[in-house]
Amino acid sequence: MSKLPPQSSKTRFNLSASSIRQQKQEETVPFSLRLTLAEHERLKRLSAGMSMAAYTRKRLFGENAPQRQTRGKFPVADHATLGRLLAKLGQSSLASNLAELVIAARSGSLPLTPETDAFLHAAHREVLTMKKMLMSALGIREE
Numbered sequence: 497m498s499k500l501p502p503q504s505s506k507t508r509f510n511l512s513a514s515s516i517r518q519q520k521q522e523e524t525v526p527f528s529l530r531l532t533l534a535e536h537e538r539l540k541r542l543s544a545g546m547s548m549a550a551y552t553r554k555r556l557f558g559e560n561a562p563q564r565q566t567r568g569k570f571p572v573a574d575h576a577t578l579g580r581l582l583a584k585l586g587q588s589s590l591a592s593n594l595a596e597l598v599i600a601a602r603s604g605s606l607p608l609t610p611e612t613d614a615f616l617h618a619a620h621r622e623v624l625t626m627k628k629m630l631m632s633a634l635g636i637r638e639e
Contacts, residue, residue, distance in 0.1 A: 539551070539552070575634065578630065578633060578634060579634060581630065582627070582630040582631065582634060582636075585623075585626065585627055585630065586627075590623055591620060591623045591624055591627065594616060594619050594620040594623060595620055597616050598613070598616045598617065598620060601613060601616060
């Protein structure tokens with residue numbers, strides 16, 4: 497009688513994960529379609545906010561087609577509002593004012609506790625992060 501070598505925990509995990517993945521995934525088959533540039537632009541326009549594949553699936557199979565969970569094609573719902581928000585952030589001088597508060601705190605003209613210093617630095621970093629994220633969302637490069 498031969499004994500099988502014991503499976504490592506990594507092997508057992510991978511086998512378990514692959515069987516779960518296979519149970520969850522319904523088999524899909526890719527479908528390709530050649531379009532003229534004008535047809536492609538029309539499909540893009542008609543799909544407005546949906547992926548072209550989701551739009552095509554909906555048109556082919558109707559409202560009863562199973563919905564697939566995907567991120568939206570356009571994650572920013574209102575570019576104009578996002579642009580106004582970025583403009584307000586730039587006009588407010590909030591980041592530079594926070595930096596001035598940090599300098600005043602370090603020079604002693606602002607009472608400073610370690611918690612206040614940490615808070616000011618964190619606020620400054622967060623404002624700069626928000627600015628970068630907003631600019632990225634709008635596709636704007638800082639010069």
